[in-house]
Amino acid sequence: MSTIVVHVEQVGGAPRRASLETLGAARAVCDTVVATICGDGAANAASGLGAHGANKVVVIEGAGTSPDALAKDLAAVVKEHGATAFLVGATSGGRDVAPRVAALLDSTLFSDCIALDKSGDALVVRRPWLAGKLLADMRTEGPVLCATLRRNTFQPGAGGGDAEIVHADANTDFLAVLKDVAAKAADKLDVSEAAVVVSGGRGLGEAENFKIVEDLAAAFGDAAVGASRAVVDMGWRPHGEQVGQTGKTVAPQLYIAIGISGAIQHLAGMKTSKVIVAINKDADAPIFKVADYGIVGDAFEIVPALTEAVKAVKAEA
Amino acid sequence: MKIVACVKRVPTTEAQPVVSGDGTSLDQSGLQYMLSFYDEIAVEKAVQIKESVGGEVIVVSLGPTDGSKEMRECLAKGADRVVLAKDEEWQSRDARATAVALAAQITAQGADMALFGRVATDRDNAAVGPMVATLLGWACVTDVIELDVADGKGVAKRESEAGIETYEFSLPAVITCQKGLAEPRYAGLKGIMAAKKKPLDEVDVTVEANQAQVVKLSPPPARAEGRIIGEGAAAVPALMDALRNEAKVL
């Protein structure tokens, strides 16, 4: 009987999509999935996790304000259940807590995995090296396979039943503690979460011209604005929007690159997107080598026309 | 205050890596190296903290003796000395083996604080910093974009999906550095001259065996050949048609 512990993150009682995807990935390779969940609204979110593949949910009361205390709570759940693997979505919080859990379990960590499979009794993960220039299939000789799973890569768990729900007390012995969260504007999607990413580069000429990128993103509704490093370095856009080797890795359904040349470091961050569209006035720009669809020409002419076309389609729906 | 900045030598971001004949490792011939991008930020922030509160900046690296060029750069940019834990196999170590080796060096230096890059741009695990903190029982904040330390206490900000998070902690602590925390300085002639006189100590270490085993290393599948739909705004209807009826993403 193999057991995997999946840490589920939730916002206001709704589990993150990345967590549901991680439950789905775990469900496919083991007998028993134990989910952990904490924070305000955890009890609400817990009741729905059975349907996404959890057999049991451990609600950790009071945890969530200290990553080191949370790591101890999670490691304890892994040990208590004799789990062979610990998984969490590769979100900001997931990537923060996972190495700590791994260290407490005397195990190493595999970050941002894009596949999880069974090979005999062992689990094998696939993960990018050198920003995806190579893919490594890996297994562990350590006690627990600890991994974070890349977002938008695994199918959310579905078709499960009811899960047993138990409660545990959080560790109160902490080192670093969260004092404040200055929330983002509610309608602002993170590039790494959005189904559609519309990115702009130096080709836009100046910061104000990002308006055409923002308008196109707004027309989609579920889109986030991304940026190349060149425009982040010039201060046109915040670093949180940077896509690439030294920014965020994204894998949306649709990635639209506007006035971006397609440098190797940029490609590393978006090459696994499902569909890539490039708009660039230089027909020889390297971005066209990875784009499914390209339009050669002036962004200031093409993008507003595309925005209108997308608006028309959305209005029909 | 004694501040350790941990740095890793990694292939340049322009590198086009090749798989060795064994199918499980990276062909190292022809690779060019650099300090991992975020580690330079860690060194800079360590030097800035020293400049404001006093103390010593010790750069620690698990890496090859070949890496001394990159280590001298850190000295030229204001670090006081380097401890190079010699390991010719540094590139193939897993996160845990690396963390255990670095934690021992940090303890040996009697550091109050250790700064790491957010992630090393070769294996992209973003694991070693928080692992070291956990092994040492130290506080840790990752992906930090703002940091203040005074009187044995620290406040650090990081960006998550939720927004900007502020953490408080007491030293000793590990901080992993995100872009924006500090802008690495240029070395300058004075720095380069001074670096020649600063100590670069090579120490022998035994690194524990990897838990992580590579089953297979391969280049990613090539994307299916795309196409240029057309030129200018006139191509928009054809693009919309492709997105809706062919790719079915709209």
Ligand SMILES: Cc1cc2nc3c(=O)[nH]c(=O)nc-3n(C[C@H](O)[C@H](O)[C@H](O)COP(=O)(O)OP(=O)(O)OC[C@H]3O[C@@H](n4cnc5c(N)ncnc54)[C@H](O)[C@@H]3O)c2cc1C
């Ligand atoms: C260590 C390191 C890490 C890096 N990390 C990253 C990273 O994470 N992300 C990243 O993006 N880059 C990264 N880079 C930088 C990268 O090498 C490129 O410099 C950068 O991506 C270029 O940005 P760009 O495409 O916006 O600008 P450019 O390369 O200047 O391209 C601008 C493009 O706009 C087009 N254009 C101009 N005018 C118009 C117009 N009117 N309409 C349509 N098209 C137009 C041009 O034809 C050109 O192709 C990194 C570099 C290094 C050394």
